[in-house]
Amino acid sequence: MSKTARSLIALRLAEEQACAGYLTARKAMLRLAAHLASMTQMVRERPTRVDYRAALNDVLNSYRAASNRTRLAYSRWQRAQLRADAYWTVNAGAVAA
Numbered sequence: 001m002s003k004t005a006r007s008l009i010a011l012r013l014a015e016e017q018a019c020a021g022y023l024t025a026r027k028a029m030l031r032l033a034a035h036l037a038s039m040t041q042m043v044r045e046r047p048t049r050v051d052y053r054a055a056l057n058d059v060l061n062s063y064r065a066a067s068n069r070t071r072l073a074y075s076r077w078q079r080a081q082l083r084a085d086a087y088w089t090v091n092a093g094a095v096a097a
Contacts, residue, residue, distance in 0.1 A: 004091045011084035018080040022073040029066040036063050 039056040046052055 008084070008088055008091065011080070011087050015077070015080040015084045018073070018077040022070070022077045025066065025070040025073040029063070029070045032059065032063040032066050035059050 036056075036059050039052070039059050043049070043052045043056050
């Protein structure tokens, strides 16, 4: 196996790992979104409950953090795809041979 082929395999593996990181972050964000919707409903039904409002604020902060992690993970995945695709484009002939 040529050095070019090994490099391309490493880049594709990095892309797959970045994708896995994005999927993990997105799943966590979606779980928190469901929890946020539930807490919002609870506060709407009982607006005088201070503990519900505090819990809602905690979940909202967690959701915002998860959203940021998801955005960053997606960016990493896209960059990994671009690196692998650019390397493949430049070295397509060498890998095919």
